Amino acid sequence: MVQFDNQYRQIKIKIVYYGPALSGKTTCLQQIHRRIDPDQKTKLYSFNTANDRTLFFDLLAFDLGRIRGYRLALQLYTVPGQVQYNATRRAVLTGTDGIVFVSDSQASERQANIESVKNMWANLEANGIDRTRVPIVYQHNKRDLPNLLSIETLNDLLNPFRAPSFPSVAVRGEGVMKGFAAITEQTLVAVAGKLGVGTSPQALDQLRLHVRAAMEPFLAAPPEIEVDSEPEREVVEPASSQAEGPLSDEDLVQEAVRANVAMTDLNTRLDQLRRQLERKVRVLAGIASFGRNLGVEQDPNAVLTRLVETAAELLEVPVASVLLVPPTGGLEEFSVRGEERDPLMGAVSDTGEPLATELAGTGDSRLIVSELQGAGDGGDRLLAAVEEAGYNSAVVVPLAGRKGLLGLLTAYGHPSKSPLGESDLQLAEVLASTASVAYTNAIAWRELQKLNEGLEAQVAARTRDLEASLAEVQRLNAELETANEELKRAYGQLAELDRVKSELTIRIADDLKGPVRSVVTAAQLLTDMAADLPERAGRYGTIISEKARELTEIMENVMQASLLAAAGKSMATRSVSIRDLLKETLAPLRERAKSRDVHVQVLIASGLETVTCAPDLFSAALRSVVKNAIDYNRKGGEAKIEVRHVDQGGTRMIAFRISDTGIGIPKDDQPRVFEAFWRGSSHPEEAGPAGAGLGLAVAKRVVESHGGTIFLESIEGEGTTVTIVLPDESA
Ligand SMILES: Nc1nc2c(ncn2[C@@H]2O[C@H](COP(=O)(O)OP(=O)(O)OP(=O)(O)O)[C@@H](O)[C@H]2O)c(=O)[nH]1
Numbered sequence: 001m002v003q004f005d006n007q008y009r010q011i012k013i014k015i016v017y018y019g020p021a022l023s024g025k026t027t028c029l030q031q032i033h034r035r036i037d038p039d040q041k042t043k044l045y046s047f048n049t050a051n052d053r054t055l056f057f058d059l060l061a062f063d064l065g066r067i068r069g070y071r072l073a074l075q076l077y078t079v080p081g082q083v084q085y086n087a088t089r090r091a092v093l094t095g096t097d098g099i100v101f102v103s104d105s106q107a108s109e110r111q112a113n114i115e116s117v118k119n120m121w122a123n124l125e126a127n128g129i130d131r132t133r134v135p136i137v138y139q140h141n142k143r144d145l146p147n148l149l150s151i152e153t154l155n156d157l158l159n160p161f162r163a164p165s166f167p168s169v170a171v172r173g174e175g176v177m178k179g180f181a182a183i184t185e186q187t188l189v190a191v192a193g194k195l196g197v198g199t200s201p202q203a204l205d206q207l208r209l210h211v212r213a214a215m216e217p218f219l220a221a222p223p224e225i226e227v228d229s230e231p232e233r234e235v236v237e238p239a240s241s242q243a244e245g246p247l248s249d250e251d252l253v254q255e256a257v258r259a260n261v262a263m264t265d266l267n268t269r270l271d272q273l274r275r276q277l278e279r280k281v282r283v284l285a286g287i288a289s290f291g292r293n294l295g296v297e298q299d300p301n302a303v304l305t306r307l308v309e310t311a312a313e314l315l316e317v318p319v320a321s322v323l324l325v326p327p328t329g330g331l332e333e334f335s336v337r338g339e340e341r342d343p344l345m346g347a348v349s350d351t352g353e354p355l356a357t358e359l360a361g362t363g364d365s366r367l368i369v370s371e372l373q374g375a376g377d378g379g380d381r382l383l384a385a386v387e388e389a390g391y392n393s394a395v396v397v398p399l400a401g402r403k404g405l406l407g408l409l410t411a412y413g414h415p416s417k418s419p420l421g422e423s424d425l426q427l428a429e430v431l432a433s434t435a436s437v438a439y440t441n442a443i444a445w446r447e448l449q450k451l452n453e454g455l456e457a458q459v460a461a462r463t464r465d466l467e468a469s470l471a472e473v474q475r476l477n478a479e480l481e482t483a484n485e486e487l488k489r490a491y492g493q494l495a496e497l498d499r500v501k502s503e504l505t506i507r508i509a510d511d512l513k514g515p516v517r518s519v520v521t522a523a524q525l526l527t528d529m530a531a532d533l534p535e536r537a538g539r540y541g542t543i544i545s546e547k548a549r550e551l552t553e554i555m556e557n558v559m560q561a562s563l564l565a566a567a568g569k570s571m572a573t574r575s576v577s578i579r580d581l582l583k584e585t586l587a588p589l590r591e592r593a594k595s596r597d598v599h600v601q602v603l604i605a606s607g608l609e610t611v612t613c614a615p616d617l618f619s620a621a622l623r624s625v626v627k628n629a630i631d632y633n634r635k636g637g638e639a640k641i642e643v644r645h646v647d648q649g650g651t652r653m654i655a656f657r658i659s660d661t662g663i664g665i666p667k668d669d670q671p672r673v674f675e676a677f678w679r680g681s682s683h684p685e686e687a688g689p690a691g692a693g694l695g696l697a698v699a700k701r702v703v704e705s706h707g708g709t710i711f712l713e714s715i716e717g718e719g720t721t722v723t724i725v726l727p728d729e730s731a
């Protein structure tokens with residue numbers, strides 16, 4: 001009887017392998033188990049006696065995919081063949097949806113086969129099952145042995161309705177899967193009405209196709225293997241340990257069988273749960289390792305590739321993809337695994353946009369596409385696209401970035417497996433959010449690196465620029481130095497020329513002094529003798545005398561200009577006798593003083609012998625000052641030259657103090673007396689031609705180039721005192 005199990009959304013279908021003792025029923029289940037579940041994930045439960053004869057039943061439970069969202073849970077039972085276990089057989093037969101009668105083809109078993117089939121009819125009747133309607137196939141077994149009944153004979157004896165029959169060699173697996181496929185198809189077609197698929201020929205054909213498709217891989221399996229070793233199966237202790245022989249109370253046996261069925265059911269369920277748990281653990285481990293790997297991933301593309309691979313692996317789906325939102329909007333396939341195109345990108349909506357793009361645009365991109373979801377119109381369109389591509393379901397989750405949607409992760413369920421559901425969606429979400437964070441980080445990291453590289457490049461460029469400018473500066477510096485050197489050399493030459501010129505000028509002027517003085521003296525004599533000479537001669541004498549004096553002044557001016565230029569340039573100093581120096585200074589002025597009637601007095605402090613100076617220059621400077629003291633004096637006045645030691649800030653110096661009793665200098669003029677070419681406003685008429693106004697300026701330059709000082713004190717109408725202070729080098 002078909003059982004709907006709404007909790008797990010499954011339909012349980014019960015098929016019983018019936019037949020005489022030792023006909024090979026258990027062997028058939030072992031073969032089917034090996035074929036449909038080579039990894040032995042499900043278990044074959046057996047309730048055996050000590051010598052491996054079936055005591056209650058064997059049970060093999062497994063899923064046969066889905067129809068309309070319901071899982072088809074097949075349960076294959078065997079009955080114990082031994083005659084005495086009839087109560088158990090009847091109990092096992094309760095609610096069966098289909099039967100495989102396994103006969104023993106040996107002629108010796110003719111009667112046993114007949115007894116067994118009779119017994120089956122009786123037990124079906126006892127269970128209220130119509131034997132004319134229950135799906136049944138025959139498997140005439142042990143065709144490898146000698147002395148066999150023919151298939152026709154067997155069918156004549158056992159198969160009154162001429163149900164499909166298959167020869168088989170169960171120990172080698174031959175014919176077993178064919179019989180199994182046939183009964184599965186028949187049974188499912190028989191229960192089709194109850195499944196809600198209707199009874200229309202098309203619907204039934206569809207169902208047949210579905211079952212055949214599900215069975216195909218097992219039928220096309222590699223050559224069937226002989227059961228030679230002890231098959232893997234779970235041996236369960238019977239719930240009731242009482243053997244049936246002596247047990248007369250049939251109800252008790254039935255209870256025991258029911259209890260064992262329930263227990264086996266529980267075991268099966270437990271087994272399922274264990275497998276689910278194992279899968280969960282595997283998934284969790286997968287998530288953990290995914291997170292660990294992404295944590296260190298710096299390449300954004302590698303993050304997404306890994307996401308697709310991990311999603312396909314952990315969700316156990318054949319197709320998964322990452323779709324990205326490009327800067328221009330819309331959606332692009334970044335990576336599609338298991339297909340050319342992502343099914344939801346391949347299918348377009350009415351607006352001509354891929355369905356996935358439309359989904360991304362709605363802002364609600366977290367969904368399950370499945371028959372079980374009962375979605376609205378949109379959902380139906382999505383499901384149609386998914387089924388069109390050959391998948392039974394899909395999950396879609398968003399890849400969320402900091403600034404919005406980065407893209408979508410999609411996964412598509414294999415039609416032979418349970419459709420993807422809520423737990424798959426959650427798993428996809430965990431993977432997607434982990435990857436989104438890693439992706440965002442990887443992009444940030446890449447940008448940081450780019451920025452760094454840019455900075456480094458900038459620094460390098462600036463460094464190169466700086467180095468270039470530095471080289472330029474160095475080159476210019478070198479040029480400047482060369483130019484400087486040349487300038488220095490030129491300057492040296494010029495200075496030398498200048499010096500030579502000054503010396504030459506001074507010497508010429510000096511050399512001219514003697515002859516001019518003789519001319520002056522001669523002219524004077526001529527003037528003195530004027531009375532004795534013709535009148536014309538006396539007049540010429542006066543002219544000569546005047547012009548000779550003018551000439552003296554001009555020479556004096558030329559010399560002073562030369563001295564001014566020479567002062568401060570390379571100056572050869574030496575220690576000279578002060579007395580000699582003054583004698584030399586005053587000699588040319590003697591005549592002048594006499595003619596002005598000025599008395600010149602010299603006082604040199606005792607113990608003061610020498611002064612260190614450039615004698616020519618210093619003497620000329622001194623002479624300028626004394627000459628002023630004579631020129632700007634009054635008749636019968638006095639010009640006094642005192643030389644003595646003075647103390648200046650603890651240093652012994654030599655002071656030359658030149659004072660006169662002359663007209664003095666007005667206060668306003670005093671600050672300007674040392675300026676070149678400045679002439680006092682009160683040049684006396686009798687002082688003869690005015691000088692060039694260089695005297696005191698030259699004196700100041702000369703004194704200062706000796707490291708000395710010169711200053712002037714004057715009281716109008718009383719006289720002027722000029723003091724020259726020179727370092728005492730002899731100290
Ligand atoms: N030669 C041969 N031996 C077979 C074949 N099928 C089963 N056997 C052997 O027959 C014996 C009984 O097989 P089982 O599968 O235990 O028979 P069963 O129908 O389950 O027997 P019960 O549980 O006692 O009713 C075993 O030794 C099998 O190896 C076959 O096709 N050929």
Ligand SMILES: [Mg+2]
Binds near residue numbers: 025026054080081
């Ligand atoms: Mg058995």
